[in-house]
Amino acid sequence: MGFISTFSRLRPFRLFLSLGLIAVIVGSIGCQSTLFTLAYLWKGREVDPEYKFFNKGEIKVVVVTRSLSMDQFQNETVPRDLNREVTKLIKKNCKNKKLTVVDYRKVEQWLDDCNNSFEEFRDVGSAFKADYVVGIELQGFRLQESPNLLQGKARWSVKTYDMKEDEQVAEKPMALVYPPNVPIMIQDSSSIPMFRLRFVNVIALQISSLYHPHDPTKVYGIMDADLLEMH
Numbered sequence: 001m002g003f004i005s006t007f008s009r010l011r012p013f014r015l016f017l018s019l020g021l022i023a024v025i026v027g028s029i030g031c032q033s034t035l036f037t038l039a040y041l042w043k044g045r046e047v048d049p050e051y052k053f054f055n056k057g058e059i060k061v062v063v064v065t066r067s068l069s070m071d072q073f074q075n076e077t078v079p080r081d082l083n084r085e086v087t088k089l090i091k092k093n094c095k096n097k098k099l100t101v102v103d104y105r106k107v108e109q110w111l112d113d114c115n116n117s118f119e120e121f122r123d124v125g126s127a128f129k130a131d132y133v134v135g136i137e138l139q140g141f142r143l144q145e146s147p148n149l150l151q152g153k154a155r156w157s158v159k160t161y162d163m164k165e166d167e168q169v170a171e172k173p174m175a176l177v178y179p180p181n182v183p184i185m186i187q188d189s190s191s192i193p194m195f196r197l198r199f200v201n202v203i204a205l206q207i208s209s210l211y212h213p214h215d216p217t218k219v220y221g222i223m224d225a226d227l228l229e230m231h
Contacts, residue, residue, distance in 0.1 A: 049212050051160060053169070055095075060131050061090065061101050062124055062130040066118075078200060085208075089204055106128070131162070133159075137156060137158075140155040149183035151183035152178040157172065
């Protein structure tokens with residue numbers, strides 16, 4: 001809700017700013033290029049994903065997260081929260097209409113049935129007869145810089161498996177400090193769980209963006225707007 005409420009408050013200002021920019025552009029450049037410029041301003045700068053495995057064809061993908069972090073007991077819900085959000089974002093933003101992403105609830109049930117234990121990410125792919133597996137290996141995750149300050153720090157690796165070829169086709173080590181410069185004061189008992197969820201959402205957006213077209217300014221703009229609201 002934080003992202004949405006912040007955007008709603010900023011929307012009138014952005015509309016006013018956009019209209020001002022449009023007036024300047026129309027007055028200073030020829031009509032032939034005006035439409036292209038306005039389209040860019042309106043739509044933003046969308047870039048292709050780093051990985052294009054899911055671009056076309058009938059493809060079934062399963063997302064699974066496991067934690068190697070020593071402090072997992074403090075953030076035991078994080079792997080499943082992250083799995084849920086990445087699954088939703090890939091399903092929502094990939095433009096391949098024939099893409100199927102396995103429901104995160106089915107993955108959770110499978111993990112419960114096997115006591116949250118499996119040898120390789122490919123085991124999950126085989127269980128769901130998937131074409132690809134997005135395996136997220138959480139290597140470190142913590143929230144508190146001190147008893148009174150929140151600053152998320154995480155390290156993880158995103159591994160992609162092609163099940164038809166039975167091989168790992170990509171691996172991306174990633175890390176994030178959130179917020180990057182100044183920690184946030186803990187206000188009350190709800191601060192930590194709320195911050196944990198927001199941190200997970202930002203990580204999920206960075207992971208899913210590896211697989212679908214996205215506007216980089218929006219990926220980091222959402223993070224900035226969220227942090228403004230929290231201060």
